[in-house]
Amino acid sequence: MGRRKREPYVRLTQPLVREAGILRPASWDEALDRAAEGFRRNIEAGGPDAFGMFSCARATNEMNYVAQKFTRAVIGTNNVDSCNRTCHAPSVAGLAKVFDSGGGTSSYQEIEDADLIVLWGSNAREAHPIFFQHVLKAVNKGAKLYVVDPRLTSTAKWAHKWLRLNVGTDIPLANAIAREIIHSGLANRSFIERGTEGFEEFAASVEEWTLPVAELETGVPAELIRELAHAYARADRAQMSWTLGITEHHNGTDNVLSLINLSLLAGQVGRYGAGLNPLRGQNNVQGGGDMGAIPDRLPGFQDVEDPAVRRAFDAVWGSSIQPRKGWNLTQMLEAMERGDMTTVYIIGENPVQSEADCEHTIKRLSNLDHVVVQDIFLTKTAQLAHVVLPASAAWCETDGTFTNSERRVQRVRKAVNAPDGARDDIELLCELARRLGHDWHYDGAEQVWDEMRALSPMHRGMSYARLADLGGIQWPCPDEDSLEPSFLHARLWETDPVKRGRPAPFSVLRHSPPVDELSTEFPLRLTTGRRLDSYNTGVQSGGFESPMRRGETLDLCPQDALDLGVVADEMVQVSSRRGAIVAPVRIDEGLRPGLAFMTFHFPDEVDVNVITIEATDPVAGTAEYKAAAIRVDKLVNL
């Protein structure tokens, strides 16, 4: 069986509409009319909540602002979400629960100035290479690096100490570290008393996680757990960063909270150089959430259930925003299955290939009466649509802003013209709004931005001119005359309780092992991740040739390969409780027996999300991509 080599995707330059089951070219008017008409039909039939918006974490803040405004003001629902659900929603949920703000707390410069850096479930060397340069600056200056990861990644190879934990045992490890900090008298009493609450209950809850118990559960030697606990608590400035190894679990939010607990315990947050930083996976996943393209927040991360907030927006938008939060992406998919949601507007997202258990996702989308996809490519998702609208590429064909992992809002500028036939996202949203009775028009992205920052206190001081002059500005930036410190939550260190505000709560967390249990039938643990030269489902990164790219592989440790009787490059069948795929074997000495690894960069060759599990985090809705139970079989020669 040969490997399929995929041709790069080519740009969409003509609107498409579905007729007699197939997509055919159409004029812009026809396509836009059909798109609008379909939305109207479904809302009339099922109410505004029959509509769902999948906004785009890769598009500008301005486009996300207009997309959520379209959802809330034109359609009248809060059912708007974006792919942050598939990665960092637990980070936002966890940080917001504790600190009332969903962003990473520190700046990249502070990483360089830290004394200790913990990367937990993050292969930053490959997934966030330029962030990792800041880490290496610190390391080369003498900072200590600890990496917590089941695999010996290229990131882990840089660590002074690597903690190889079993997949899905993050909470036991964090709790054991917490217990050790407390029992060694290293808990930061000043900070705990000033800035936190719930310490006693928390301390009691981690009591069961003694070092020996944790070693047994996590696979990390007790001595290493102890060492990290002491190093983290003793450091003057410690940084904790994580990526999808923490969030892509059925209990991702709890995982995030378990790390936040450690920062509260050791007072490693709210100061220059000490902080908590989720490394965001997409160029504007931070901004998408900040702009309100999530079901529970309005622009500026303002609570949709707060009447005063809604009033402010309604006054400007002339709308009447629903007083309750909408469905998140996972809930929308479930609503589709139930038949409660019958139409979606998908902008620049590819859920058919990015969602766990993708066969299931295809079935759900196929249920819908009306699917509109706005994208630069005819993705697998677009191929299911009723109307396809060719869009422009945000990062180089439009003006606007993105917000990065350090909360820095930076200018995006149009460098090339979109190909003939492709149109600007905001322009298309306005076209549809007009067809649905709202006479929207924006003279460029800056006008959108100025409307937004008038409504969002944390963005208010960020004029385009200022963003250009200062090389971007980190939020919050409430006024045009000053800049805030580069880190968040200094208030928690204030001596005056009024200035301190709401204390940060410790979270009591219970260990919950991966849902997809290992069994004799599915004895191997499969975890997923990224490689340096590829990106997500490969739609963009597949567009250029990389001398390093080797395509999808099933990575096994030498011992497992030996036991299975398979060799490098041999095609094998990889099955889970949900499906089976075929992939070539690659030997990776950085894995341990029982642990296998695949990326998800080449779904057109090997669709890994056929076998991943959809078990989702109850708070954030993120799926457990990081832990599937699989078996590997030799192919039978026919």
Added chain:
Amino acid sequence: MDLRFLEASPSKVEKNAIDVALVGTDCGRDQLLPALHAANDAVGWISEGALNHICRRLSVPPAEAYGVATFYSLFSMQERPRKVVHVCVDLACKVNGAEALVAAQTDFVVRSPCLGVCERAPAALAVEAGGDASYLMPELPLPQLGDSSLRLLRRVGTVDPLSLDDYRAAGGYAALRNAFLLGPQGVIREVTDAKLMGRGGAAFPTGRKWAATAGQPGRPHYLVCNADESEPGTFKDRVLMEGDPFAVIEAMTVAAYATGCTRGYLYIRGEYPRAFAALTNAISVAHERGFLGSNIMGQPGFEFDVEIRRGAGAYICGEETAIFNSIEGFRGEPRSKPPFPVEKGLFGKPTVVNNVETLANVLLILTEGCQAFHQVGTPQSTGSKLFCVSGTVPKPGVYEVPFGTTLRELLELAGGVEDLRAVLLGGAAGGFLRADEIDLPLTMEDARAAGTTLGSGVVLVLDGTVDVGGFLLRIAEFFRDESCGQCVPCRIGTVRQEEALHRIVQRKGDAQDLLLLRDVGQVMRDSSICGLGQTAWNAIESAIDRLGVQL
């Protein structure tokens, strides 16, 4: 580090040799040079597999290790015969039949820069992979052997260089005992008042260097004994190390005590197998007997160890900052100064670098006192000096004479020269003297006044039979070969200097070439990073201006 390696494995022999070399070390980057030596010694070259193994053991990126290995001429990156004969084709050997010796070889020949055995020119060193290195020339005793006026050389040829007891019976370790009585400050005072100047070529006052290092707050302090004697025509340090190795170790211990060092490195050039063996033995015996390590000679709290490092064929590593890079496992490229070594030297720490002969003088100062030391030499150039007399001279060899002895007297000691054409004083980086200038008293100050330098003590004699053009061309070749390549003036300038000289010697040059030589010489002197480039034009300039060589 997430290093990536080419697909190649070491042979059993290579792997074993490398692993043995790393036993007892912390497998740091600074073990790179020893590990490369181990592989090269074992099989005669450094294969991809051997380099991979070294890099894995030391966590060094392969590209960097390759860059380091290719810096040194003693390492081969291609497979070659197990037996290699290094035939010296440099200055003293060139005028003594080096080319005939090359032609006479049946083994694989490597044309070598100065091997530092100029008294036995033409010189050749046979090296067998997995075996020993041996000189192909007959032995030659010290010319002044038995002369009771010898001070620095008094033990050379009269004591067993392998025996610590023999050394002690001949006055060894009396200086260190006195040093402990004087205390560190007292030692520095004696050395300062003795007006001891460095004997490696730069003539910097040793006492000042020591005081500056001792006063640095950074810790640890390091001591480096510069035994990378590579200036063509220089071989005095070899004679001291081969004949009186314990003196080098004792003197290093004194220096370390005075300057607050707990660790010393003895960097010896790779072409000195016999001196290396003698010093390796001396270090190990001294350690066994408590003259290195902790509580040396019962001195509480004083601790000192010496690690020996073998160079691998690079003149530039004798430069005082290049030697740091070489020890640390980097390419032996000089560093920009400031910062100076006393402030930021080896491993970025305060470091004192002393030449072997300089250190040997310290023992005299501490045993006889600075005032007695003054009695020898001139008021400004105190003590005696070793001169390396070679070339067309009847009795070549190392001579110890008091500063102030004239060049004529020295030449007479060496058997006199008929038909003297010129003397190259100070080495390739030095300058020529005419036959009518040899009444020059050999002191630092007289040399300076005469517009020349004693340098490292080279006295290379040229009689009327010598082809001066070819000799100059060899000097130019030497600098071209030995330029590290770091800075433009030296990397390209030494090539242009050689090209122009070549044209001139072959009578294809014109007046433009002379202007070109002066222009290139000036930019090398003004703008090179280190002394190599800054002096690469000295000898040629003096040949033109002083010797009146018609080019």
Added chain:
Amino acid sequence: MTIVDIGLPRRLVEFTLDGEQVTVPEGATILSACKDMPTLCYGDTLEPANACRVCMVEVEGSRTLVPSCSRKVEPGMVVNTDTERTRHSRRLVLELLGSATDLSTTPQVADWMADVGADPARFGPDAATVAQPAKVDNVLYVRDYSKCIMCYKCVDACGDQWQNTFAIAVAGRGFDAHISTEFSAPLPDSACVYCGNCIEVCPTGALSFRREYDKRAEGTWDESAQSATTTVCTFCGVGCNLTLHVQDNEIVKVTSPHESSVTHGNLCIKGRFGWQHVQNP
């Protein structure tokens, strides 16, 4: 511990530069106080390599000229940048470089040469050069070492100053010194991760993007017709600044602003090369 970073108090240092009193922060280099000082090996994001010796100046009391790029200003220092000696040095350095290296794509160097009257041809037609065929061993970039002046910047960018990949190093010695992978292995066999950060700092065009190299070869590379627009990378969430160089509405090259606090001029393979998807027809 302070909650907010208070930084280090900085002293000021006064010195004489070309006859004028100048004040700079302690630790500043002479170069930082000079206007329009020519230099090739100095990189605004890198430690000074001190290799090219184009920026040499005269400091009173110093036996040799000193490199302004790395020499820190000391109180009372007297510095002259334009003397007979410095001009001689600059002329010779440029002549030496020009005689050995193809400087045809090195910006500004022709002006500097004219300014000091440099004549690289004076060393004659037989002068040794580093001319050699360009290394084209991968689809993303080209190494044309005929243009390499050994400034060390690519090695420093690949090494511990930024990328920490260490795919290349200086190998050999003297005039034979060159930039190399281990055993001159082709880039695809080396540790190279195609971040292109070496190209970003190369001052002579010895390292170039394959697209640029091909377009130059076919005669369609036209810098005067190119625009440069700074935007933000579309891949991960780090937010790297990209400067897109566009010719005829086609992205032909990507660089990154050196002053960006996110990238300091560095990118990864995706940022540097991952733009083709928007223009696959």
